[in-house]
Amino acid sequence: MIKKIILLLAILGPFILYFFSVWLLKLEKKKYPILKLSIASVILLIVALGFFRFYGEFSPDTKYTPAEYKDGKLVPAENK
Numbered sequence: 001m002i003k004k005i006i007l008l009l010a011i012l013g014p015f016i017l018y019f020f021s022v023w024l025l026k027l028e029k030k031k032y033p034i035l036k037l038s039i040a041s042v043i044l045l046i047v048a049l050g051f052f053r054f055y056g057e058f059s060p061d062t063k064y065t066p067a068e069y070k071d072g073k074l075v076p077a078e079n080k
Contacts, residue, residue, distance in 0.1 A: 003052060010044040 014037045021027075058079055067077040
C-alpha cells in the first residue's frame, strides 16, 4: 500500500505543489507550466521506481503463495 502512495505522490506531487503554491500566493497566471511539471513528475517517478527496485524487501528467489481457504478460514497470501 505504501508503494502505491509513493508512486501516486511521485506522479501527482509536482502538480499538487504548484496548485497550492499558486493558491496560497494568490497568483493569477493564465498559463500553466504543464511541460515542466510533467518532466518533474517523470523524474520523480523514475527515482521512486529505482528506489523500489534496489531497496525492495523481496529477493528474486521468493515464491508467492496466493491466498486460499483452509478449514473455512482465509489464509492470507505470503512470500516465501
